[in-house]
Amino acid sequence: MEPVRVVLSQIAFARxxxxxxxxxxxxxxxxxxxxxxxxxxxxxxYRCLLISSRGHSGFTSKQRSRVAEYWKQSGRKPPRxxxxxxxxxxxxxxxxxxxxxxxxxxxxxxxxLAGALGFLGTSAPAAEIAQQLDALHVALDKNxxx
Numbered sequence: 001m002e003p004v005r006v007v008l009s010q011i012a013f014a015r016x017x018x019x020x021x022x023x024x025x026x027x028x029x030x031x032x033x034x035x036x037x038x039x040x041x042x043x044x045x046y047r048c049l050l051i052s053s054r055g056h057s058g059f060t061s062k063q064r065s066r067v068a069e070y071w072k073q074s075g076r077k078p079p080r081x082x083x084x085x086x087x088x089x090x091x092x093x094x095x096x097x098x099x100x101x102x103x104x105x106x107x108x109x110x111x112x113l114a115g116a117l118g119f120l121g122t123s124a125p126a127a128e129i130a131q132q133l134d135a136l137h138v139a140l141d142k143n144x145x146x
Contacts (some may be wrong), residue, residue: 001045006040008036009025010025010143016125016132018046018124019120020046020049020131022037023051025141027142031063034059041074042074046079046082048080049081050083050139051094051132053085054086054137056104057102064093071103078103079103080120080121081104082108082119083108083115083116084109084112090107106119113127138141
């Protein structure tokens with residue numbers, strides 16, 4: 001069964017087995033996208049989170065605070081998080097979020113999907129995850145050209 005993809009203005013997400021995928025576009029995203037992401041996080045159908053960021057897009061400090069507050073109020077333990085990004089700024093932001101939540105978080109180069117999946121401890125197929133990440137980024141790129 002094909003995973004359900006949600007593509008918004010600057011973020012897109014899908015789930016592959018126990019991994020929730022989040023792709024960010026080339027620009028920062030707004031509060032409406034963040035609200036949709038927080039709604040998706042509320043579905044307890046994943047064990048870990050893989051974020052794929054292209055460029056310096058991502059969470060603002062206010063949005064990082066909202067995500068941290070979401071996890072504190074949810075009563076759930078935040079999932080293990082891996083980031084694939086070529087941006088040192090984005091990698092630093094994800095590590096900072098992990099520190100604020102006292103949560104295992106690690107950043108990887110975009111080419112190190114195997115390392116990220118190993119860190120997450122998932123048995124989800126790397127080929128399927130790579131295909132979904134590519135499809136999500138293609139959809140975001142199409143949105144950016146509109």
